[in-house]
Amino acid sequence: MSNNALLWQIRAFVYNHFADTIRPPSVEEAAQHLNIEIELAGTLYKELHNRHALFLEPETLNIRMANPFSGIPTDFKVHADGKSYYANCAWDMLGIPVALALRNDAVIEAICTESDDRVQLAVRDGQIQAQAAVPGGDIKSILTSDLKIHFPLPFARWYDDLLFT
Amino acid sequence: MLLFRSEEWIERWCKKNNLERGEVLSVDQVWELSKLWYHDRLSMEYHGRTVEQAEEIFRQAGLTSAFWHVQR
Numbered sequence: 001m002s003n004n005a006l007l008w009q010i011r012a013f014v015y016n017h018f019a020d021t022i023r024p025p026s027v028e029e030a031a032q033h034l035n036i037e038i039e040l041a042g043t044l045y046k047e048l049h050n051r052h053a054l055f056l057e058p059e060t061l062n063i064r065m066a067n068p069f070s071g072i073p074t075d076f077k078v079h080a081d082g083k084s085y086y087a088n089c090a091w092d093m094l095g096i097p098v099a100l101a102l103r104n105d106a107v108i109e110a111i112c113t114e115s116d117d118r119v120q121l122a123v124r125d126g127q128i129q130a131q132a133a134v135p136g137g138d139i140k141s142i143l144t145s146d147l148k149i150h151f152p153l154p155f156a157r158w159y160d161d162l163l164f165t
Numbered sequence: 166m167l168l169f170r171s172e173e174w175i176e177r178w179c180k181k182n183n184l185e186r187g188e189v190l191s192v193d194q195v196w197e198l199s200k201l202w203y204h205d206r207l208s209m210e211y212h213g214r215t216v217e218q219a220e221e222i223f224r225q226a227g228l229t230s231a232f233w234h235v236q237r
Binding site: 011053100144 | 166167168169170171172174175177178181184186187188189190191192193195196198199200202203204206207208209211212213219220223231232233234235
C-alpha cells in the first residue's frame with residue numbers, strides 16, 4: 001500500500017477511534033491497527049498535522065485536535081451515543097453530532113464566554129433547540145438565533161494560529 | 166470560535182481583550198454550516214479540502230462576504 005493510501009487510512013482510523021472511544025489513538029495504537037512500524041505511523045501523524053487534517057501538541061505525536069473532536073477538556077461538551085465528547089470550539093460542538101452522522105440525538109453543554117451563562121442545546125431529529133440556566137437555578141428556553149458564535153479571524157488566517165482561531 | 170449569549174457580550178469581550186470584532190453568526194447559521202462542513206468527516210473517502218472546496222461550502226451556507234474568502 002502506498003504511503004498516500006496509508007495516510008488517509010490512518011486519518012480515518014484516528015477519527016473513528018475518537019468517535020468510538022472519545023479519545024484520540026496513540027501513535028502506537030494506530031501503528032498496531034494498521035500493522036505498520038511506529039516510526040511510519042509517527043511520520044503519517046506529522047504529515048496529517050502539516051496538512052491541517054489534525055493538530056498535534058507541539059513537539060509531540062499526541063493528537064490535540066481532530067476537528068470537531070478535542071483531545072482535552074473544553075467548555076463545549078457533547079453527549080451522544082451514550083458517550084461524552086469534548087469539542088474544540090463553539091462551531092465544533094455543533095460539528096460533533098453531524099460528524100457522528102446524527103445517529104442519535106445529542107445534548108450539548110456549553111459555557112458562554114464573558115457572561116458565563118450555562119447553555120444546553122438539544123439536537124433532536126436534526127433540529128436544534130436551546131435553553132439556558134438563569135439566576136436562581138431555573139431553566140428557560142432561548143432562541144438559537146439569539147445565541148451567537150464569534151469567528152475572530154477571517155478564513156484566510158484560520159491556520160495562522162489554530163488554538164486562537 | 167467562542168459562544169456568546171448575545172452580540173452585546175461579544176462587544177464587551179472584544180473591548181476588554183482589545184480585539185477586533187470578527188464575523189458573528191447565530192447558532193442556527195453555524196448548525197447549517199456544520200452539516201455541510203462535517204457530514205463526511207468520519208468517512209474513509211474524506212481526504213481534506215482545497216481552499217476552493219471550502220469556499221464553495223461557505224457559499225452554500227450563504228457566507229459570501231470577503232471574510233470567507235482567500236484573496237487570490
